[in-house]
Amino acid sequence: MRKEIYRMPDVDARAMLDAAKEMTFASLGKREDGRPTPIIRTVNTWIAGDAIYFHGAPAGEKMxxxxxxxxxxxxxxxxxxxxYFVDPERACPATTLYEGVQAHGVLGVVTDAAEKTRALSGLMKKLQPEGGYVPLDAPMYEKTIAGMLVARMQIELVDGKRKVCQNRTPKERTRIVEQLFLRGDPGDAEAIEDIFGHNDDTPVPTCLQAPGGGRFTAALSPTRNQEALALLRQGAYWLEKISDETVLRSMGAPAVMVGAFDGAYRLIAVARLLGDARVAWLYDVMVDRRLRGTGVGLAFMQFVLAHPVVRRAEKMRLTTRDADGFYRKLGFQDLTEAPRHGEDGRSPSIDMIRTCQPR
Ligand SMILES: CC(C)(COP(=O)(O)OP(=O)(O)OC[C@H]1O[C@@H](n2cnc3c(N)ncnc32)[C@H](O)[C@@H]1OP(=O)(O)O)[C@@H](O)C(=O)NCCC(=O)NCCS
Known part of the structure; x- marks a missing residue:
């Protein structure tokens, strides 16, 4: 019974298998003297239909x-x-949230040259999507491919598990979400999304409550990037000359896209944060046009200032054409007014800028 609550839907399990660039397999092999011997190996895999393919040397242990x-x-x-996220004394609630999929079947060798070539081409496309090589069906590869082991396992059973606090009460989950936000380790913001995404009865903790009964997200899922783009296009003058493609690509850059959802899960505000321990930069702040002037911006910015990427920084930077009045309410100053060159007791520093040729 307990196990059932962690079962991953089959479509999610298959998607996770397909996305994996490498997988570990375990099997029971036979040594030369006939004694069974356990084998565990991590291999690059490619999946076509119900078959998992991997390659190796024909004389290797995998054989x-x-x-x-x-x-x-x-x-x-x-x-x-x-x-202690759940209980201040007992060690028992310590746990790991995870997701994983296992696929079972029988391993075989692929002997058909065309199937081998197809499998190896699939692997190359997956691991080197940018190309830069002669396709594998060229005669130059014939000998190499003939001498290679390509193995296939026909999938008979897929079994996925996902543990994202389903066993916790809604109240406990809220506390865990709050603690994850406070801790702010890499991956914690995404973990919060996983908890909300798979337990819709989780009450939103105060630190993530957005105006209008919605919630803030500390790591906007890339699946909502198009929506974020549409929101930015509601007046992001600083992106006017930048193509949609470039804006979307920068959302995936190692900065974090954050947002606010309203009560119906519509995206009503976005911002992008980049930061290290000293300086944090704020980009692309945008509130839904229909909600501007209603306090969403200030509430959202309070959340942004508490975000793990930003709150550890000594200084926070941004540039704006005309929203300086808005940012002043939050303690921002014009660079010329701010303490600099050692006036604040820290080492002297000069803010520098380089005008580059975008490549
Ligand atoms: C700037 C922006 C993020 C502010 O969000 P918002 O939800 O409209 O702001 P709020 O309703 O929370 O306003 C909070 C306060 O800031 C003031 N304010 C809002 N925008 C301002 C602006 N551009 N200049 C000066 N003050 C501003 C409001 O008058 C309000 O003041 P009050 O508390 O004294 O009444 C939003 O208007 C927006 O998305 N604008 C278009 C994009 C943009 O310019 N982004 C910033 C570029 S860096």
């Missing part, structure tokens, strides 16, 4: 696994939760 039952697995740690 011993051929003909036997095997299980492939891919998994991801979502977040480690210390016990």
């Amino acid at each position: 011993e696994a051929i003909g036997g039952e095997a299980v492939f697995e891919t998994s991801r740690v979502i977040a480690r939760l210390p016990s």
Whole structure:
């Protein structure tokens, strides 16, 4: 019964298998003296329909696994939760949130040259999507491919598990979300999205409550980037000459896109944050046109200032054409008014800028 609550829907399990660039497989092989021997290896995989393919050397150890039952697995740690997130004394609630998929079947060798070439081409496309090589069906590869081991496991059973606090009460989940936001370790903001995404009865903690019964997101999922773009196009003069493609690509750059949802999960505000321990930069602040002047911007900025990427920085920077009055309410000053060159007791510093030729 307990296990059922962690079961991953089949479509999600298949998607996770397809997305994995490598997987670990385990099987029971036979040594030369006939003694069974466990084999565990991590291999690059490519999936076509119900078959998982991988390659290796024909004389290698992986050969011993051929003909036997095997299980492939891919998994991801979502977040480690210390016990005190839930209980101040007992160690028992300490746990790890994760998702993982196992695929079972029997391993075989691919002998057909065309199938081998197809599998290896699939692997190359997945691992080197930018190309830069002669396609594998060219005669120059014939000998190499003939001498390679390409193995295939026909998938008989897929079994996915996802543990994202389903076993916790809504109240406990709220506390965990709050603690994750406060901790702010890498991956914690995404873990919060996983908890909300898979437990819709989780009340939003105060630190993430957005105006109008919505909530803030500390890591906007890339699946909402198009929506974020549409929002930015409601007046982002600083992006006017930048193509949609470039704006979308910069959302995926190592900065974090944050946002606010209203009560119906519509995206009503976005911003992009970039920061290290000293300086944080704020980009692309935009509130839905219909809601401007209603306090959403200030509420959102209070959240932004508490965001883990920003709150550890000594200084926060941004540039604006005309919203300086708005940012002054939040303690921002014009660069010329701010303490500099050692006036604030820190080492002297000069703000520098380089005009570049975008390539
Ligand atoms: C600038 C922006 C983010 C502010 O969000 P908002 O939801 O409209 O702001 P709020 O309703 O929370 O306003 C809070 C206060 O700031 C003031 N304010 C809002 N925008 C301002 C602006 N551009 N200049 C000066 N003051 C401004 C409001 O009058 C209000 O003041 P009050 O508390 O004294 O009444 C929003 O208007 C927006 O998305 N604008 C278009 C994009 C943009 O210019 N982004 C910033 C570029 S860096």
